[in-house]
Amino acid sequence: MSPTPAPNSPQGSGTRHFRRLIPIWLVLSAVCDIVYFFVLGPHVPPGAMTSSASSQQSDFNVLFLTALPVIMAVWVYMGYAIYTWRGSRPGATDPEGGVAARGHLGIQVGWIVSTTVIVLAMFVFGFVELAVPAGAGGGEGPNPLWTPTSKGVLPVQVIGQQWEFTYRYPTFGGFETRDLVLPVDTTIAFHVTSLDVIHDFWAYQLGVKADANPSEDNVAFTTTRQLGAFTVRCDELCGLWHGAMYNFGKVLSKSQFLVWAQSTERTNAANTKNLPAFSYTYVPDANGADGGYYPDSVDPYSNVETYGATTPAK
């Protein structure tokens, strides 16, 4: 019985296998990409509620559409190899190495070059996508490099504290509420800060995520595009009740938002006058801690504005 020709031997030319493999790979990749793009793509989180969410969805789709042919190449080759060179095929001999086990310079170079190009392209794409759409919904710190071009930006301050988020609307008298309500088709500037430890403001469906650091104004932009409800969670472990630090927000029509904002401004007026003047950052105030310990670097009674009483507790 003659031995089975090795894949790259003259008897079993690799070219013949590639002629089979490449069409299979091309067809499967095309089918998978098309199915993914039209069936799964529109439903990929975080959705399309805002510009940043929509951008993130597109980014995920681009990454997956790029990765699918690579995955298909690996799987198709693996499946082909398992079937074609299986040990149980008629006339198969025990593997002995030799020609079949040697590397193929062309395939190796091709694989390294193609995957390098893909990874580098993804790196550039990801980097650009983080920057170009006004920071992609991420916190950019107090001096954002990438800012929106639209006019009429609505500032909303997000104040993290153990263990809830509250929201101040400086353009509506500076009222503060536990309800995050936004108008549709409007660019929002979230000014995220904290009164105690580090929290993380993660408005999932809005595609906005920014750390809430004490004494820092972390700015994140997005533009609302769809009506609906969204979830806000703290995404930085901040103590026992971290898991309970979530609430729900709404994107309303502009007219509905205006009604809500003006109504809340009136309803909260009695308490708003007790709040400190609006500021982008606040120094955590010892008052209210009932003796709570503060790090040495924090002077709760400094002249910097505090969020709470401006005088020490008696």
Place this chain on the structure above:
Amino acid sequence: MSRTGRLAITAVLFAAAVGLVVFTAMAFLRSSPSTVDFTVGHEPGTPVDMTLQTVGTIGFGIHPTWVSYLTRDPDGQWVHTTLWDLPAHTKVNVTLYQYDTGSPLRNQQLGQIIGTTGGTAAYNGTSESVINSNDGNGVAHTFSIPTLGVSVPLLGISSSAKNPCGAAPCTTNYDHNVITFSFVTPGPGQYPWQCFVPCGLGYLYGNGGPMSTVGYMGGFLEVVA
């Protein structure tokens, strides 16, 4: 004794020791305060009366210096717990005896009463919708159920009170404020509630210790159908 026998005894003792450690750890992790059940004997459509107290120092147990809530069970006994079973879609009339001193709030937003019936609470008989914590005795604690949008600031007693209560359960002979309000339970589910005043004396930002331990300054409403 043979070497095999010694090895067997060693293995058994080791397994027993490991089992004891695991059992102790699990018992500790699974331990929790008792639950006060307000659903027993509750007539549908009628309100539930719930009486609570807040004290500056619990005065007993493994953390006698910790601040705490207590709950009066339907038999009239004060129970050191923050776990309650409540009927769904039912009005809960809360009477809260507050025995602790107050101070200005870290965030005065908590001075606003929200989520209660009428958006108000009565403080020693006077109805209020906002408490300015920078005035008077300030706020000692809050009763807040974030997921239900309920929050009530609890007025503090004077820091120079002549007859403060030092150990729970406190009686009305001690200086105190009475706060009453009502809220309506939602559908069945578990809802966390807590104090939002960082009153954990001696802990970072005041939010450790009793603020982070169920049974003291936070717990759960188990709303049942």
